[in-house]
Each structure stands twice: as structure tokens, then as C-alpha cells.
Amino acid sequence: MTPDLPEANESLLSTVAAPAIWAAHFLLSYITAAVWCAKVAGADGSLVAVQRAISLYTVLALAAIGLIGWRAWGRHRLGDSPPPHDQDAPGGRHRFLGFAGALLSGLSALAVIFSALASLFFGSCR
């Protein structure tokens, strides 16, 4: 017995929330580094402060993506119906959006980790 799943409670935007967080993390990391090197530290300056900032962004971003992904995964697991979620019923649509959101969260988390990884290799603005 699946609960009532009205269309109004679903949103395409929440499905793409995780990649949007990746985008924010990515832009913020890039802008922080670029402004720091251009305006604060200079061309040979140290990047340790930026690395710390990016670590902080990363923790926040991963926490948010984790939360989104976890909730999306819950929607994907609703009821007892594995993919491909192709039922012509609110349940199928609900599970599909959950699964898509969960997969996008996974990809976004991976991309955030890649970015964070990249920042670890650079101790200076060179």
C-alpha cells in the first residue's frame, strides 16, 4: 500500500539540487582561489588559507548532497518495486524521481571530491 503521492509534492528542481550544489562548490572554490591570488596573496603567495576554505566548502557541500541523496534514495526505495520504475502510476514516477535524484547526488559528490582533491596539490599561487 503506497501512500497518496500528489503531483504537487514533486519537483524537477529538487532532482537537480545536488548538481546545483556541485556548481556552487565549484564556482566558490574557483573564485576564492582566483580572488585570493589576484588581490590578497600575489602571484607567489601561499594558498594554505584557500585550501582550508575549500575544505570547509567541501564538508558543507558533501553534507548537503548527502542529505539530498539520502532522502532521494528513500523515495527510490518506497514500496517494494525495483527499477526501471516505468509504472504508469504516481508510485513509479515518485521512485523514478528519487532514483534520478540519488544518482545525481552520487555523481555530484564524486565531482565535489575530485575538486577538493585538486586543491590539495597546490600550496602556492604559482
Add this chain to the structure above:
Amino acid sequence: MIDADPTPLAEAPPLELQRAQAERLRRVWAAPTGWRYWSAVNNTQVGLWYIAVAFIFFLFAGVLALLMRIQLARPGNDFLSAELYNQTFTVHGSVMMFLFAIPIFEAIAVTLMPQMLGARDLPFPRLAAFGFWCFLIGGLFLSGAIFFDAAPRGGWFMYPPLTSRYQPGIGADIWLLGFSFIEVAAIASAVELIVGALKCRPPGMRINLIPLYVWYTMVGAVMIVFAFPPLIAGSMLLEIERAFDWPFFDATRGGDPLLWQHLFWLFGHPEVYIIFLPSIALVAMIVPTFARVPLRGYTWVVLAAIGTGFLSFGLWVHHMYTTGLPGISLGLFSAASTAVAIPTGVQFFCFIATLWAGRVKRSVPMLWVIGGLAVFVLGGLTGVMVALAPFDFQAHDTHFVVGHFHFVLIGGAIFPIIAGLYYFYPLVAGKLLSQKLGTVAFWLVFVGFNITFMPMHLSGLRGMPRRVFTYPPESGLDALNLASTIGAFILAAGIAVVLWDVVRPKKAQRVAPRDPWGAGTLEWVQEMPGEDWGIRSIPEIDSRYPLWDQPHLLRDIDEGRFYLPDAQEGLRETLVTSVIDAKPLQCLRLPGPSYLPLAAALTLGGFFIFGTFHLWALATGSLVASTGVICVWLWTGTAAKPTQATKDVGLGVVLPIDAAGPASVGWWAVFVTMLADVTAFICLVFGYFFFWTVHDDFPPSSSPGPGVLWPTVAAALLSASWLLTLLARRWNGRDRAGAFYGALGVAVLFEVAGSAALLAGPWSSGLQPTTHVYPALVWLLVGWTVLHVAVGVVMQLYCLLRRARGVLTAGHDLDLHNVVLYWHFTFFTAATTTAVIAGFPLVAR
């Protein structure tokens, strides 16, 4: 309990009625005949023109490529002069990108998507026609230039200062203005596709049942909305520098050439995926058909499409690895550039899994699909190589990169498009293409392609930069280049075979059977040959592959047992449904044939073309004319007062004819368009802050700036006018005519005063835009805002007039909703502009 889906009529309507319905539908949707044929706006006509013209540009650019290959066949060749060679590669790249790759995506989508969605047409047929005419006019203008030795010669990415100060003549202007014109048209088509995919699906086609092609198309179209504005903004800056000497890219006056590279590649990298995703979408339709099973990993493919769409916006700096940016910037973009390979790869494994899950039927489309996969995967792997910054230091700007991106684009787009051509051709022409010719063409193209582009990787690594019209002998490059030239002609022979297969007379050939490949998706319900109505009645969808899963679907559609089987009122109609579950919401009346889109495209094209030649009077005249034409188009063609409030669309569903605000497709179109507009604006603001990071002293302490007073006055006036516009909508809704006229009238006055105040800022402090990039940027932001306010004034006057003429009423106020929406964005623009030009200097100093 949830309402069960309506089922088709249990009994077919009497034959007599069926015949009368079909006759009415046929008459309503018939293409105009004779000369009036060119006023057609239906997707079955416009889509066909669009595809044909895009393909002709492809052939043209391909011939240019052959000329280049002849020139490079041996070292020191003088087949083309240096100047002509430079024009040739510029035009080849630009035409392939802007006049083939993007338009063919939109053309195929405009043609196929209504069929896949069981819609009679997309929601804005005239907009699609307008997009096509803009594309045709701009394209002819651009490619014609090379016959007058006046073509652009700055390379397809047009780096200043080469293009701003070192290439006199109109070549660069043709590029900048011509492509801006075409990009506007491309955005128009993207708006049409997005709204169509979200709002015009058949009832029951929930978000989890959408054909994958539509997912990809939607992602591609959304990417256009965000990727094209940076290029339009950049082109505007570059053209203003060329025409009026505002020094955005001139280092001697504070400008910086790197700003162009940021803006260009912020467009340019997503562009590659905008080309790739809709092409691979064709593969996602072809593979299940021939594997005879539903696609495995549907959600994974959706993930791939959306994920790639996002990540591709984080790659732009990988075209700038060698510009001396800090290492950490290279690292971040290297990370995103490798990450994007994951979603790109996932979809290929879904396709392989699907093939593996079924019993594959050999066919020409599958041959092209598999060939394309082999080619693209190699391009993807070399893509990972150049994503790694150290390797790119060597490979960048060499023939290695030329080889790489031809593998990606030809494997990822040309092979799938030709596969799609062989697959979908019966839908368009009612006949099948030749299996024999298709196979011969494939092997010619596949072999020729590899002989052409494989050696380029090596010639690049052996030190051959791209865009060179010659190279030294005895350096290991001769044989490689000769091979590339020979391969290019084999490839061209293959394309010629495809061309012949398409144009050869097929009178004697019998009409293809319906659903000739045994596919499962909705576009194949089409009669052979197809009717202009698109679909006889709009079905209720229960499955991703309705033709496989829904019994009697064809019969029920053909006998008019579903929605909208008739056109009693003699009007073109289609259904509007909800975004997630595709519940029917509205019976949308669509406009019929008209010359207005053509006239609008001609006059707007006149503005850009006369502007290129600095014929300002004629350009202004054209702009005024096009504004007039567009106003007439809107007045006569949109938001007509419905003759009835509701309509019974069949199966007991009664839908409203009219909708306003977020319930209407027009509101969504304005919303998406304004997203693009505001993206361009943000790019200009980015430019302002970019210079803050480039210069130690920015805004320059020697410059007075626009001051605080006038921008503040402007902000206050424009905010007030925005609020008045909101109030006007509310008062109109309550049918308080006096208050409505008063509010909107005062708003217009405030806007005129606000614009004057905004201009007074930089004017009163004597900022000269030609002296330095800072005053140029201030004037630019001010000018952009004033232009938007001016357009807003025209819209408000339009609403005042509509109400006065009784077309706009309290209950029929869709125009006003859209104007308010426009004003939300314009308010944001004005507020940001004033905050930046007046506020930031206070913070920065």
C-alpha cells in the same frame, strides 16, 4: 485511491463521423499551397526546411575542409593563399558549429519531438518558423562572405586583440553580428523545445515515461539557454570595441584579452555537449528498437544527460591551461574535466547493456551507431588525455586537438545523425533509404574518417600547430598530412553516397510500411506517408514503449478513440499537460500559417546586416520595422480572446481554452527567455568584477565614477515602477480600470525619468567610454539596463492599448502576467546595475 487513467472509447465512432473528423483535421492542418507555402509554420514543413538547410551548410563547410586538406597535402603548397586559408578554416569551423551542429539539433527536435509527444505541434509554431528564417538569412550572409574574400579570418574562437585591432575589414563584424543574430534564433528554438517537452506531452506520459530523446533534448535546450548568453555578451563587447573603440580587450587602456576567452569558452565548452547530447539521443531511440527490448538503465541515461549538462559548465578553463593561470585553477578544471567522463561513459554502457539484453537485428542505422560508438569512445579517451593539464601543455593548439575533437564531434554527432537519418527518414518521406547505399557509405565514411583524423594526433605531437597553412618538409609531417588528405576524400565520397541516397528519385519505390522497424515509441504511430496533422487523435500513454505495450494503440488512435479527434471550430489545437504527471490542463489553440515570422526575421536581419556595414540609418530603420512587425505579430497572433471558455476534448475531459500566469505556456516561454537574458547580464557584471581582480586599482581611483546620487534616484524610480506594474496587474484582475490605467501610466513616466537618471550618472561626471575599460563598463551596464527598461515601456504601452481596445480584460490577462514577469527580471537588472556602479566603488576604496 488515485483516479484511473481514462481509457479509449470502447466503440469506434461511426465511419461517417470518422471520415468527417479526418477531413476537418486535414483541412485545418493543411500546408498552404503555391507561393503561400513559404508562410507555413507547422513543424512538418518548418522542420524539413530546417534540416535541409542545415545539411546544405554541412556540405558547404565540408567542401571548405577539402580545400584545406588539398592545401596541406604537401609542405609548401600554394593551392590557397595564406589569407584564403585563414578564412577557410575560420568559416569551416564557424559554419560547422553555428550553422550545422546547433541548427541540426534544433531542426531534428522540431521535426520529431511533436511526433514523439503525440502533439499536433509544439506550442509556438510561429516562433519556430521565425527561428528558421533567422537562421537561413544569417547563414547565407555569413557563408556568402567568403565568395567576396570578406569572410572572417580570426579562427572560430575569434581571440582579440587579433580580431579587435589587427584585422580590419568587415570579416569579424560579419562573424560577431551574424552569429549573434543566429544565436538569438537558437535561443528562440530552445525556448520552444523546453516548453514543448515540459507542457505538451500526451496525457499520461509521466516524467518517468518520457522518451529518452526528449530528456536529452530538454537538457540540450536548457544548456543553450545558459551557454549562448555568455557568447552573445562577449560578441557585444567585441563588436562595440570594433565599432566604437570601447577598450574592453585593449590592454593599453585597461582591457584584457582574457575576458573574451572566459566568456567564449563559458559558451564554447557546453556547446560541445549541446551538440553531443541531442545526437546521442538518437542512439538512445535506435538501440532499443533493434535490440527489441526496452533500454536498460533508463534512469542512468537521464542521470548522464542531466549530469553532463551540469558538469560541462565547469570545463571552460581547460581551453585556457596555457594562459598562465594559477596552478590551482588548472587543477579545479582538470578535476571537472575528468569527472565529466563518468556520466559520458555511463550511457555507453547502458547502450551496450541494452544490445546485450536483446537479440540485435542488423540494420544500417545500427551500423552507423556502432561505428559512431567506436569513434566517439576514442575521442572521449583522448579527451581525458587533454583534460590532464600537463599533457595539454604539449597537445593544446596542435593537430592532436584537431584530431581529438573531430573524433568527438563526428563520432558523437555525425555518425548518430546519419544513423538517425536512415532510421527516421520514413517518418519524413514515407520511404526507406537504401540498405546497400547506406552500408557502402558507412564503410567509406568510417575508413576515410580514420585515415583522415588518426594521423593528426601524431602530426600534432610531432609539433604541428593547428591553423597553419603550411609546414616544413623533412619533419615527419609529410606522409601524415598526405594520408589525412587522401582520407578526407574517401570520407567525402561516403558523404556523397549518403547525399545521393537521400536525393535520388524514389517515385517507383513503394511506400514504407507503418512502423517499419518495429519500434515501440510514439513517433512510429505515424501514417505512411505522414499527414500534416501529426497524429489523428492524441492517445493516453501508459508505457515508455506504448507501441509495444499498449494493445490496439494504432487502431484507437486511427479511429479517433482518444483526445482531440476533431477540429469542429476549424482551429489548430493541441493539449497542454502538467509537468510531472502530464495531466491534461488546457486545450491550446495554435496559430496557423503567416508571413509575419518571415517579415520579423527579414527586418531583424536587416538590423544586424546593415549594422555590419555601419549603415546606421538603415540599421535603425530595420530595427524599428522589426519592432513594428513583432508588435503586429503579438497583437494579431497571440492571446486572442477565446470564443468559448472550455472545450470537451474527448473521453469526458473538459479543458479551459484560456490560461494565464504559470498555467500558460506563454508565461513559461517568457520565463525561459528571461533566464537567458539575465545570464547575459550576469556575464557583463562578471566582466566588471573580472577587471577588479585584474587591476590593483579598480575602479581606478582617478576616475570619478557615476557617483551615488543619480544611480540611487534611478533605483528608487525603477523600483517604484516595478511595484506599480505589480499593482496594475492586481487592479486589472479586480477590474478597476481607472486604477489600472493610472498605475501603468505613472509607471511609464517613472521609467522614463529613471532611465534619464541612470544615464545622468556617468554623463554628469564626464565618463568617456573610449578612454579606459572602467567608464566603458559603467556605460555598458547603464545602456543595457536602459534598453531593458525601454522594452518594458513598450510592453506596458501595449497592455494599456490592449485594455483600451477591450482585448485585455480582468479575466483574460495573460499579456499582463507576462509583462509583470518581464518586469521582475528588469527590476533585478536595474537593482544590480545601480548597486554595482554606485555601490561597489564605495566598498572597493
Add this chain to the structure above:
Amino acid sequence: MSTKSAQPHLLTCARFALAFAVLPLGKGSTLEPAGLAADRVATLFWVLTIGATVIWLVVVGLALYAVSASRRPQSPRGSSLLIVGGGVIFPTVVLAGLLVWSLSMLPGLLAPAPAGSLEVRVTGYQWWWRVEYLGAEGATIELANELHLPVGEPVELQLESHDVIHSFWVPALGGKMDMIPGRRTRLRLEPTQVGVYRGVCAEYCGTSHALMSLVVVVEERQAWERWLAAQAQPATSPGEALFLEQGCGACHTIRGTAADGALGPDLTHVGSRASVGAGVIEADVPGLEQWLAKTAHLKPGVLMPSFGMLPPPELTALAQYLAGLR
């Protein structure tokens, strides 16, 4: 479309049958590295290429197997394993590894040469290179289109542009770096083998972008010092008067004479160079004669006017003078 160059042939006896000549100049392949950076990248290249080939064979092999008729259809579970294993886990692991490896290389490649290293400023022009050896106390030794480096020592290049964006690239020695007006970029090279290498402009920079080469001579420290000392000297050669009389000094400098123009390349020791015109033709008497007579033909768009109107004896005399500047 015109397929012939508009320039008439002024000299009937062309030494080159081909209209556009680019000299081979030296080794110019990234795959025969002769510098530290090029060497590292070549290693990266070979690993990537072998890996890419294997992956390509496996993926295309899988696809071909999947379309073949003689196999059992895969179960949904098998599909999931294929998609997750092949499409997610495998690429993630490989890409993460490659990313870490390449990123760990970057700081080393981007690091400046240690203080006290040789510093050279190279400025890009349409379509040639101004080369200035920066000595102590601001003393510079200027030449054009040729760079001599001592083997085994790091050198710091300061890269600038006079007009449009160029890109400095000596494939055998290391990666490229753009030269951007209004900015100064830098590049460290560390040649490891004696030899002559070809450099090119990698960023499209206008009409004769293809004809913008650079000779890099890597030699032993002593030979290099001798060469630099010679370059520092003013030059003399008989026939100077004709050079000055033709107004060449308005654009070109020949140290030790009245010619002190700064628009074009410094010609003080032009006779010692491998080529003129940034790699277009040999800097010997016949080569210089052709260069002077058909400048615009040999290098389309070049700023220097052709001197084909001079009587042949004068042309020869001028060429002899320049070739004598060694």
C-alpha cells in the same frame, strides 16, 4: 576563388620550387623529448596511450559481442552489473588515479627556475620573436628568432606580446605558454640534450601564423658562453652604407652602426643565424637576396616592404652585407 598568390614572381631563379617555404630548422617532436618537462609529459603520454588503447579495445569488443548473434541475452541483473561496474566504478577509479598523478606533476612543471638562473625575455610580434638575454644590472643582449641555451640548466623565460596573442612552444623541450598583451607569463625550460630544436607559435596570430618559427640551439656551457659573448659585441661588415641609404635603419638595429630602429628584429648578428624571416629562408647570401626581393611573397602580410625594385647588384651587395654580420 583565387588559388594563386597575387604577388608576381620577381626572381625567375627560385631556389625553392614551392611558394611557401618553411625551413626544417631542427627537431620539433614532443615524442623525442630533450628537456625535463617534455620528458615527463612524454612518459605521461605513453602511459595514457597504452591505457586508452586497452580500454578502447575492451569497450568496442563488448559492443561487438553485444550485437553478435551467438550469445545468450543478458539478465537485468547482468545489465546492472555492467552499467555500474563498467560505467561507474571502473572509470571513477581510473580517472581518480590519473587525476592524482597528473596533478602531482603540475607544481613541478609550474615552478619557476631557481633564483640566479638564466633569464630571457621573449616577446611575440606578428610574426617573429624578439629575444633579450637579461643580464645583471639591466643589461640586455638582443637578437631575434633564435635562442641558445646551456644544456642541463634551468632557464626562466619571461613571455610577452607586442600585438596579438602568441604562444611560445618548443615541443622537444617542454609545454607551451601563451604570450598575452598586457600580461607577462613565464615558462621554465630545462634542456637535457645538446642539439638544435624547432620552436613555433602555437596560437593562431594572423596571416603568417604558420611562418613564425624559432630556432633553439642547446649547447655545452662553454660554447654557449662564447656565443653569448659574441652576440654582445657590435658587428661590422663591409657595405653598411647601402643598408643605411635604403632606410633599413628606421626599423632595424645593428649595434655599432647608425641603424637603431626598434620596430623590426635586431639584425646585429643576423649572418650568424640559421634563418631570416622567423624560419622562412636561410640567412646566407642567396637566401637573404630572395628575402629582400620577395618579402611579402615569402611571408604574406609582413610589415617589411619588398626591395625587389633594387637593381640586382645592389640586392646582392645588401645580402652580402647582412650575411657578413656574423
